[in-house]
Amino acid sequence: MRINPTGEYDEVFRSFDEDGDGKISPAELRSCMRIIGDEMDLDEAEALVQSFDSDGDGLLAMEEFFRLVEFEGGVEEEKELREAFAMYEMDGQGCITPKSLKRMLSKLGTSRDLSACEVMIQRFDINGDGVLCFEEFKNMMAI
Structure with a gap:
């Protein structure tokens, strides 16, 4: 390129x-x-x-x-993504959990139940651990 x-x-x-x-x-x-x-x-x-x-x-x-x-x-761009990741991460675990995703979506006015958040995470969860690390979040945001 x-x-x-x-x-x-x-x-x-x-x-x-x-x-x-x-x-x-x-x-x-x-x-x-x-x-x-x-x-x-x-x-x-x-x-x-x-x-x-x-x-x-x-x-x-x-x-x-x-x-x-x-x-x-x-x-x-990387700095902005890290700031966004930190907003969703919330639990201090270094990853976005279904629970932390649900909480952030609620704050943004988009209410989802926990199972919907699990499905959203599963779509981008490359290693299958049920949570999103920063690299997985970055891939999600690239779409």
């Missing part, structure tokens, strides 16, 4: 590439991150660029930048 197939990040890349050389330096990355409200010191920017700099020139070419954007989006 090609990153940025619709060209949605092209304009973002150009705005980060302040000097127009077709590459984003750590200083340019830091500057643009500050504009969007995300403070980052130069060492952090250099480390981030180094992590995604596949040709070793210390700069981010367009494709490298797209990989960074996709990665950062995935990190944010």
